[in-house]
Amino acid sequence: MNIGEFKMINGRLMGWIATRTIDLPRLYLRKVESSNDRAPAFEIGALNVGNRVVQIGALWQAIANATGEVFLQGSIDDPSLPEPLPIALFGKLEEGFRVAWRRPQRRDDFFAPSRGQRGDDGGMGEGAGDMGDRGGFGGSTAGADGTLMGAGGAGEAPLVDDDVPF
Incomplete structure (x- = not known):
């Protein structure tokens, strides 16, 4: 969804971003001069209530995997x-940029690989945390009747001390 634009005005990249709840009518892009590969390409500035330009963001150059298009994201x-x-800003310096916004996709932490060792087949090694179809939580320690299983042998009392004071 497009929510703004930036254009070259009197030698400065100026623009705006607006949504239903945000209205940033006077934004500035300042090119970052750095030899560090990880430095942003631009800093985003806005006027505060005292009419000072303050940095409110940064943009890095990126390349779309599917099309090879160069764009700015931050x-x-x-x-x-x-x-x-x-x-993300799409366009060219000479023509101006369109500002797009996309709701970030949430990661499903329950299906992230565990930190165990990987076997030769790329799967998790034995004892590294069987994720199976249980969403990464591992096997249950409760039996069918709800009692603790696996703490002692079959028929043995579980190794749990319920008399610990808080």
């Missing part, structure tokens, strides 16, 4: 926002 963040706003 986020806007400020203590007044409930969470950072991820954005």
Whole structure:
């Protein structure tokens, strides 16, 4: 979804971003000069209530895997926002940029691989945390009747001390 634009105006990259709850009418992009490969390509600035330009985000150059298109991606963040706003800028310096926003996809932490050793087949090695179809939680320690299983042998009392004071 497009939520703004940036264009070259009097030698400065200026633009705006607006959503239903956010209105940033005067934003600035400042090119970052750095020899560090991990440095952003641009810093995003906005005027605060005292008419000072403050940095509210940064953009890094990225390349789309499917098309090879070069674009800028980053986020806007400020203590007044409930969470950072991820954005991407598409276009060219000479023509201007469209600002797009996409809701980030949530990661499903329950299906992330465990940190155990991987076997030769790429799977998890024995004892490294069987994820199976249980979502990564491993096997149950409760029997069919709800009692603790596997703490002692069959018929033995579980090795649990319920008399520990809090």
